[in-house]
Amino acid sequence: MKHYKKGSGIQRRYLKYTAALLGAALLLSSVGVAFSVRSTLTRSIVDKYEFMTERMGITLENMFRKSDETTAECILYDDVQQSLRKSGLEEVNKNALSKYFAYIDLDHVADYCYVDNKGNVYSRSYSNVSYDDVKKSGFQKYLEGDYSRTKWFWAKDSLFGTDNYALFIGRYVRSLDYAHEPGMMFFKMEEGFLNEITGISPELEEEASVGIIDEAGQLCLSAAPDDFGEKENVPDYIIERLAEVQGEGMVLEGEKIKGGVLSVYHDTDSGLSVFSFVPNRILNQGLIPVFVVLGTIYLVVIAVAVILSIYFSRRFTRPIQTIKEAMTEFDGQNFDKTIELHTNTELDEIGRSYNKMLGNINRLLDEIKEQERELRTTELNMLISQINPHFLYNTLDTIYMLARINKEETTMRMIQALSKYLRLSLSKGNDIVTVEDELENVKSYMEIQQIRNQDxxxxxxxxxxxxANTHVLKLILQxxxxxxxxxxxxxxxxxxxxxxxxxxxxxxxxxxxxxxxxxxxxxxxxxxxxxxxxxxxxxxxxxxxxxxxxxxxxxxxxxxxxxxxxxxxxxxxxxxxxxxxxxxxxxxxxxxxxxxxxxx
Known part of the structure; x- marks a missing residue:
């Protein structure tokens, strides 16, 4: 068990590095796939809602055009023109005119009211709307500034007494023949009128928020999922952006804002804007099945990679384990225990080099043993040769004494200089001497040369x-x-x-x-x-x-x-x-x- 743990160190490290590399590769690939898929899905969803928003805007323009044509027909109606003249209408014609507005070519009219220039009110029989009610409603302010143009406005129903907010269509009614004060007509529209504009499939309404706002930022109609929490901020943002972006049509196309993506279609005639807001939740939910598929693939890849890594790591580390065991069990004496590897890799060369190393070590040991025998012989010879310098010094001293007895000064000087030179040259076997000794050595040599070559x-x-305290390599001056x-x-x-x-x-x-x-x-x-x-x-x-x-x-x-x-x-x-x-x-x-x- 002990040998297995030691031998598996390379395998464990190999598996660890392989796992790290595989994990990094899977992580990078998942990030890349997620980014690519999210970008594609986001673009697809945004394009779908941009198309839907543009379609709602076109529907809004068509419905405004329809309402404008209908109110124009009302103005051209004979009894309406007659009501603006001084003579006015007979009572029978008044009743007929009140019923006329109930059958105009405009769907989803909840209630209506026509006031001529003499203060007469024409409405449904059960409405009981008086001229004072019209004045108090303040609806006339929505028509001011235009000569005779169809106006849409979102307001509280103070005219018909329901006090509910609704969409109203109003217009001045002017005489075609005489210059008289204009009359006014107002149509209160049912909620279904706006629903025709935002008529989208229920599944789309479950995904995103769609709605209509007026120029004041009032939310006229909204359809959003129950868990959608950003819709209150969207109208304010649209009003701010409309102030910056002039024009009509698709003024905002898939603009990224807090919480999602916004698209807006603005109609200048009606003053209304339709929008669609896709939350990030919808943009991201398409990634879930992608990640499920990726996760499944990655799990399979990891399982296969782990199995193959264990197999190949064991296959490659088994020869290394063999080499390791051979080297750790080598006791320095048995040189016959070689290893044989057949992996067709560099490990075979390592095995051959190990076997060659054993042979070299064995041969070196034999050489060392032979050198040790020679060294013992050399040491013995050195002990014998140590007698020679002493014999030489003693002989020189004897010659010096004989020269002194015979008073041969030159011979004495030369023998003394040679003796000094030999002692300093040998210097007890040291190769480093003081500068003082090196100078003494060279002076002894020069004295010998001066005796040999006089003058x-x-x-x-x-x-x-x-x-005396500076050291150098000896015999470099001589x-x-x-x-x-x-x-x-x-x-x-x-x-x-x-x-x-x-x-x-x-x-x-x-x-x-x-x-x-x-x-x-x-x-x-x-x-x-x-x-x-x-x-x-x-x-x-x-x-x-x-x-x-x-x-x-x-x-x-x-x-x-x-x-x-x-x-x-x-x-x-x-x-x-x-x-x-x-x-x-x-x-x-x-x-x-x-x-x-x-x-x-």
Whole structure:
């Protein structure tokens, strides 16, 4: 059970990432589908109600035109024209005229009233409307401003005494022959009159709000679902928008407002506007079946994806589990337990590499064992060879004492200088020495050379650092002095001069050796200076014959291995002689000293 949990880590992570990727894909696709479907459904529903609103507006215009034609026929009726003359109508004609308005070609007339210019009222017999009632109703104000034009207005029924709001059709009645005061006719319309305008199917009325408002924003007719709560705000919004949008016809086409989408058709003749308002609930309800279908599809996709993911994850992680078990159970001794994989994937290469690694480790262990045997032999030889330096020092001391007895001063000086040189060169096996010891070493070498080449050169040492507490790589000055003697003074027999300077400059320790002999060749100088840009592995190839430049290669190689790429070696040919400079960055030198346990 323990091994299974460890081995299933990759599988669990694979399943987790697969689930996350699948979930993101399904989420993005559902959002995209929902947006696309909602946009399409919204446009379809809005188009349907725009068409319905336009149809209601056209019906409104036709009904107004019908009412205008009907009232015009009433004005042209003989008894109506006769009632406007001074003589007026006989009583019989008055009764006939009152009944005439009951049979005009206009449907849904609930009541009517005609008042001539002499104050006579013609209405239904049971209406009992008097001239005072007409004046008190205030309906005349709706006709003012127009000579003789049909007017529709929504008002409280103060004329016929019902006190209910209704749609009225009114018009001035003027004489065609004489200039008299006009009469007035008013028709009170039944609710069914407006219902003919908004005559839509019941299922559409259940979806949205439709209605008619007048120019004052009064809601003349409204049909809306029971749960519709925004219809009170729609008329106010329509009035505000009508003030901004001039004209007639479809003034608002599917305009997005709070809670839904609004369409408005305005008729300037009647002063009424019909509207349809589709709430967001209707716009969104079409998404429900889409999401049901999508949810079903997604559940099937998720189920299939989970099954396939588990199957493939087990198939691919089983070889990894095999590799893992082989590596964790390897005890470092049994190199014969290899693995065989046949997956036709990169895992086969990993298995072969693991088997190859076991073979390499086995071979390396054999080599290490052989090296350990050789190391023991070498250590024994080193113990034996340690006798040789002591024997050499003791022999030199004996020769020195014999030279002293015989008073051979030159021999004494040379033996003493050689002894110092050997001691400092060996320096107990350390490769880092103080500047003081390095200077003692090179002075011993120069004293030997001065004895060998009498009067050939003199030397000067200018040390501007604390020599006893500054550490450098050993044996880096002696090869430069040797080159100065060997190549710089090859054309002179006396008067040579060597100057050794040690100083700090621009964050680096600088060691330079100058001579006044023959300047270094230009090609050699350029070749040496270019070596600073080469990797360490290529330095030995700069002077393959080792006749010239071997000491320089040795110095630069040791410097780069000890201090890194920051260490550099330069040669500069001058008018009289050559200057060789070694630069060691302080930071690199300090790090190297810390590794060697040196205290600055």
């Amino acid at each position: 050939l050169f003199s030397y000067e040492i200018d040390c501007q650092v604390d020599a 090869p430069l002095v040797e080159n100065a003697v060997k190549y710089g003074f090859q054309d002179i027999f006396s008067g040579g001069r060597i100057v050794i300077r040690i100083r700090r400059e621009e964050g680096a320790l600088c060691l330079s050796v100058s001579n006044n002999g023959t300047p270094i060749e230009q090609s050699m100088m350029e070749k040496i200076n270019e070596m600073n840009h080469l990797p360490v592995t290529e330095l030995k190839n700069c002077f393959p014959d080792k006749k010239r430049g071997y000491g320089v290669v040795n110095i630069l190689t040791r410097l780069r291995l000890k201090y890194g790429c920051g260490a550099a070696f330069y040669c500069q040919a001058e008018q009289n002689g050559t200057t060789c400079t070694i630069k060691i960055p302080e930071e690199a030198r300090e790090k190297s000293n810390e590794k060697n346990g040196e205290r600055k």
